[in-house]
Amino acid sequence: MKIHRVDGLKFDLSTRLTSHLVLIFPGVILLFFLLYMLTINRVVLKVDGATLRMTTTAVTVEQVLKEAGLTLQLGDEVYPNLEHRVKEGLEIEVLRGVNLLVVVDGREIVTRMPPVKVEEVLTRAGIVLEENDRVSLPLETRVWEGLRLKVTRVALETLTVQYKINPAVTYINDANLDKGKQRIVREGEPGLLEREYSVVYEDGKEVKRSKIGEKVVKTSVKKVIAKGTRPVIRTATVSRGHTIRYIEVKIMEATAYDPGPESCGIYADGYTYTGKKATYGIAAVDPKVIPLGTKLYVEGYGFAAAEDIGSAIKNNRIDLCFDTQREAILFGRKKLKVYILAP
Secondary structure, X not given: OHHHHHHHHHHHHHHHHHHHHHHHHHHHHHHHHHHHHHHOXXXXXXXXXXXXXXXXXXXXXXXXXXXXXXXXXXXXXXXXXXXOEOOOOOEEEEEOOEEEEEEEOOEEEEEEEOOOEHHHHHHHOOOOOOXXXXXXXXXXXXXXXXXXXXXXXXXXXXXXXXXXXXXOEEEEEEEEEEOOOEEEEEOOXXXXXXXXXXXXXXXXXXXXXXXXXXXXXXXXXOEEEEEEEEOOOEEEEOHHHOEEEEEEEEEEEEEEEOXXXXXXXXXXXXXXXXOOEOOOOEEEOOOOOOOOOOEEEEOOOEEEEEEEOOOOOOOOEEEEEOOOHHHHHHHOOEEEEEEEEOO
């Protein structure tokens, strides 16, 4: 009887323990399930234009990326950062870096960074823009793979330049000086002009210069030169041993005419422009070259007086009068020396 009670007691204890375990195990399972549900989070992963929704027990952003099989490269960036703790509904964005080249200050900077705005690229590269600097793209533009970004340094400068003003020259006649000679009455003095320019430089090179003002700092003084008007009388021995006194000799194209209507037209009256009778020894000239009334000696013709004009007699032309048409025709046209005789 005693032993029976002991066996019965043992049986009763075992039965009770098993019953308790059966009751506790589901609770433990439930507890672990509740703990798991508390540690799992739903997150959104954005990368390369794609959106991935995933459930994870990862604690940090870095663990989420490893779980998603993403490998970061130089220049890639993650928002929020890798150490950020994961929570329900977290959005993670991976920005893949792009290779680009920045040309500035004579240097080429090769870099890789996310497709941020141009302004951010310059900031990250340590490039400070001055007021007038120019960038090849608007600062709000997002960069892309293979971009070549050019920064042009623009500088403005006000420049003052001095210029010499050459003196003007004034000529005066001097009757006490031989014709053809000159003498300086007063030496001129150069003046000074200042001009102010607005100058634009790009990367240290001048690209534009605009005048914004000028002023005369020193006025120039005219140079005065006297020109001789006194005739220089020279002598020459001409045909038949005649000696003439002349003040000038010209090479002129000579033609011939006679006083009749054959040479002078139907209105010919036999008189010159100055009222002299047209005969041998009368010459028609251009008064701007040889004044009317001037005494001449014409090589191959002889002595003559400038007393007539003609519509075709201009510049270095002279028309010599003969008494007959035959003589005029025989003379023809030729270049001769014409001596302007001294008064």
